[in-house]
Amino acid sequence: MSRKIADKLKNAENIPPLPEVVHEILSITSKEDFSIKELKKAIEKDPLLVAKILKVANSFMYNPYGREITSIDRAIMQLGTKNLVPVVIGLSIAGMSDLAGKRFNKEIFWKHSYTCGHIAKRLAKRFNLPEAEAFTAGILHDIGKLILYIFFPEDYERALKLSEEKNLPSTEAEKLVFEIDHTEVGKLVLQQWKLPNLIIDVVTHHHEPSKARNKELAALVNISNILTRITGMYYNRDTLGVVLTDSEGWRILTKGAAEEEVEELVFSVFDDAEDAAHFAEIAWSK
Numbered sequence: 271m272s273r274k275i276a277d278k279l280k281n282a283e284n285i286p287p288l289p290e291v292v293h294e295i296l297s298i299t300s301k302e303d304f305s306i307k308e309l310k311k312a313i314e315k316d317p318l319l320v321a322k323i324l325k326v327a328n329s330f331m332y333n334p335y336g337r338e339i340t341s342i343d344r345a346i347m348q349l350g351t352k353n354l355v356p357v358v359i360g361l362s363i364a365g366m367s368d369l370a371g372k373r374f375n376k377e378i379f380w381k382h383s384y385t386c387g388h389i390a391k392r393l394a395k396r397f398n399l400p401e402a403e404a405f406t407a408g409i410l411h412d413i414g415k416l417i418l419y420i421f422f423p424e425d426y427e428r429a430l431k432l433s434e435e436k437n438l439p440s441t442e443a444e445k446l447v448f449e450i451d452h453t454e455v456g457k458l459v460l461q462q463w464k465l466p467n468l469i470i471d472v473v474t475h476h477h478e479p480s481k482a483r484n485k486e487l488a489a490l491v492n493i494s495n496i497l498t499r500i501t502g503m504y505y506n507r508d509t510l511g512v513v514l515t516d517s518e519g520w521r522i523l524t525k526g527a528a529e530e531e532v533e534e535l536v537f538s539v540f541d542d543a544e545d546a547a548h549f550a551e552i553a554w555s556k
């Protein structure tokens with residue numbers, strides 16, 4: 271099976287493309303000096319994206335006082351240029367999930383990905399790691415699941431069932447069915463999309479952060495994923511046995527910290543996670 275999947279994914283035409291505007295925004299924001307005008311010009315090429323960005327910028331997360339934003343440059347400022355890439359990638363992924371067919375639970379996939387991104391962003395600030403990259407990697411961490419589902423819906427259903435019945439982690443159930451898991455598929459997809467190596471590394475290792483080149487950021491997405499699960503934003507509601515402080519990511523991030531410090535952190539990260547999950551819920555229902 272894995273040969274078949276790898277062959278399919280190696281052919282770039284098979285993978286749904288990331289909209290050109292994402293690459294444009296990535297290249298603009300990667301420069302040291304860029305202007306809102308440049309971003310505006312890139313985004314305005316896609317009227318549908320303009321409408322979506324305005325909607326996000328007017329949501330309570332980015333616009334808590336509710337002063338209506340009607341222009342794209344104001345929207346960019348309201349979101350913050352740091353959040354623009356992850357927001358646009360998130361919108362593209364949400365659109366892509368339509369390709370997975372009716373049985374795919376788009377809502378939970380989106381909520382899981384978005385909550386994870388938001389938690390990662392908030393924690394990045396706390397742990398002094400790059401926020402925009404954490405947000406982007408958090409949103410993209412399970413992209414391999416979506417792609418597997420788009421190509422092999424029945425087999426993926428089988429993997430989901432297996433994971434539930436035998437209480438297996440998703441990566442193991444996927445390996446039994448596909449001989450490859452969503453982290454490896456994610457890597458292939460992000461390579462095809464030519465996303466930055468940092469993002470590819472973190473997404474590839476979000477279940478085993480000690481193997482990443484960027485261990486701390488991978489550890490951050492690892493615990494964000496766990497927290498996302500604990501808040502209930504997961505493919506199944508079973509969170510029994512999921513313990514944040516047992517995770518590899520938590521060990522990497524709290525190495526050398528005093529016990530009281532760790533305890534305090536646990537409480538604050540749970541708060542962040544609840545907020546992020548709450549936002550995902552509201553954003554989806556609007």
Ligand SMILES: [Fe+2]
Pocket residue numbers: 411412452476477495
């Ligand atoms: Fe995952």
Ligand SMILES: [Fe+2]
Pocket residue numbers: 382386411412495
């Ligand atoms: Fe996940």
